[in-house]
Amino acid sequence: MSLRHGILGLLGEMGAASGYDLLKMFDISLAHVWPATQSQLYTELGKLAGEELIDVVAEGARGRKEYRITEAGREELRHWLVDVAPKRPQRDEALLRVFFLGQVDSDRACHYLLNGADHLDQRLNRLLEDERSVALGDDDLSRYGRLVMDYGKRFMAMRRDWLRDAAAEIREHTQRTEVAGSVRQDESGPRESL
Amino acid sequence: MSLRHGILGLLGEMGAASGYDLLKMFDISLAHVWPATQSQLYTELGKLAGEELIDVVAEGARGRKEYRITEAGREELRHWLVDVAPKRPQRDEALLRVFFLGQVDSDRACHYLLNGADHLDQRLNRLLEDERSVALGDDDLSRYGRLVMDYGKRFMAMRRDWLRDAAAEIREHTQRTEVAGSVRQDESGPRESL
DNA sequence: CAGCTCATGTAATACGTTACATGATTAC
DNA sequence: GTAATCATGTAACGTATTACATGAGCTG
Numbered sequence A, B: 001m002s003l004r005h006g007i008l009g010l011l012g013e014m015g016a017a018s019g020y021d022l023l024k025m026f027d028i029s030l031a032h033v034w035p036a037t038q039s040q041l042y043t044e045l046g047k048l049a050g051e052e053l054i055d056v057v058a059e060g061a062r063g064r065k066e067y068r069i070t071e072a073g074r075e076e077l078r079h080w081l082v083d084v085a086p087k088r089p090q091r092d093e094a095l096l097r098v099f100f101l102g103q104v105d106s107d108r109a110c111h112y113l114l115n116g117a118d119h120l121d122q123r124l125n126r127l128l129e130d131e132r133s134v135a136l137g138d139d140d141l142s143r144y145g146r147l148v149m150d151y152g153k154r155f156m157a158m159r160r161d162w163l164r165d166a167a168a169e170i171r172e173h174t175q176r177t178e179v180a181g182s183v184r185q186d187e188s189g190p191r192e193s194l
Numbered sequence C: 001c002a003g004c005t006c007a008t009g010t011a012a013t014a015c016g017t018t019a020c021a022t023g024a025t026t027a028c
Numbered sequence D: 001g002t003a004a005t006c007a008t009g010t011a012a013c014g015t016a017t018t019a020c021a022t023g024a025g026c027t028g
Helices: A003-013 A019-030 A038-050 A071-082 A093-099 A106-133 A140-180 B003-013 B019-030 B038-050 B071-082 B093-099 B106-133 B140-180
Strands: A054-059 A065-069 B054-059 B065-069
Touching: A003 A019, A003 A038, A003 A054, A003 A065, A003 A071, A003 B093, A019 A038, A019 A065, A019 B093, A038 A054, A038 A065, A065 A071, A071 B106, A093 A106, A093 B003, A093 B019, A093 B140, A106 A140, A106 B071, A140 B093, A140 B140, B003 B019, B003 B038, B003 B054, B003 B065, B003 B071, B019 B038, B019 B065, B038 B054, B038 B065, B065 B071, B093 B106, B106 B140
Parallel strands: none
Antiparallel strands: A054 A065, B054 B065
C-alpha cells in the first residue's frame, strides 16, 4: 500500500504531473527507496483517481493526463506520514546466505563476504561522486532527500565494515580449528572451480 | 526465489525435518532475515519434492512427512550461495516517508524521527538482552547466525543515530529560517490535532 | 520520413499474506 | 474428555515484475 503514498507524496510536492512525469520522478528520486514500474504506476493512478484522492486537471497531447492531489489525498498522505507505523523491511537475501555459509569451505565463504564488501565500497564511492556533481536544491524534497542520501552513505559504510569483520572472524576461527585438529592438505592447495 | 534456498539451507544443516519442524526453524533463526508462513512453506516443499531437490524419507504420525535434501538439492544450494549475485532489498517504507516529511510541520517531522529512534533503541536493547540469555551453540548455523546478529546490532545502532542526527538537522534548519524570516506566532503556541 | 521520446494501457506470472479447513496425538 | 500441540493442505487476495501492444508528436 505504499506505492500510492509515494505517488501522493510526489504530487503533494509538485503542482501537477502526468504518469510519465511521475515515473521519471520515481526513477531519479525514489528509486532506491521505493522503485515503481510504469505498469504499476498507471494502474495505481487509475485507482487513486477513482477514489478521488487525485484529480485529472488537464488532458494534453498524446493522451497525456495531468493529475493533481485533492484535499482528501493530502489528508490521506498526512495520515499515513504520521499516524501509520511503518512496517520495516526484513527480507535480505545476502544475509540469508550468511546463515548457510558453513556449507561451503571457508575460503569460498570469505571470498563471498569480501567480494560483497568491495561492491559496497564501489557503490559508496560512486554515491559520493554523484553527490559532489549533482547539486540539489533547497526545496523540501531535496532537503529531505539529502537526509536519505546521508542514510545511504552510513548504511553502505556500516555494511562494508561488517562484511570485512565477518570475513576476518571466519578466517580466525578456521585457523584456530585447523591448529587444534590436523592441518588438512587438501585445504591449502589450489582448487578446481566448484 | 529465495524461500526455496532457505529451505534447502536448513535441510542442508539438519539431517531430516518435516514442514512443521522447518517452520519452527524459520521462526527462531531466519525470521528477521527471511520470514516464511506455514502456507508458503508447505507449498514450496511440494514443489521442491517435485523437482527432486528434496526427498520424502519418512512418513510418521498425523501425516508427518520428513524431508531430506538430495545431492541435486545441495548442488543447487551451493550454486545459489556462491554464484548468484544476491539482489539487495530496496523498499523501505520509513525512508520513503522521510522524503515527504516537508509536508507536515517540522515539529511533527522531528517527533516522527525521534519516535523511530526510540523504538530502535528499545529493539536493540531487547536484542542485547536476548543475546545474553540465549546461549548459542558452536555449530555452523549458530556461528554464522551470530555474525548476522552482530549485523543486526550494528544496523539498529546506525539507524538510531541517523534518525537522531536527522531530527537535529531539521531542528537547526527550522531555527535558521525562523530567525531569517519573521517568527510566526502560530508556529509557537499549542496546536490542535491535525 | 525515420527514429527518438513521449505517453498510456493490459496480460501473464510470481511471490507473499491471510484466512479457511481438517484432523490426529498427547498431556493433564 | 478437553485443551494444547502437532501436522498438513487449499483458496482468495494484494502487490510487484515482465512482457506485450499501441500510437502520437518532435527532431534531424
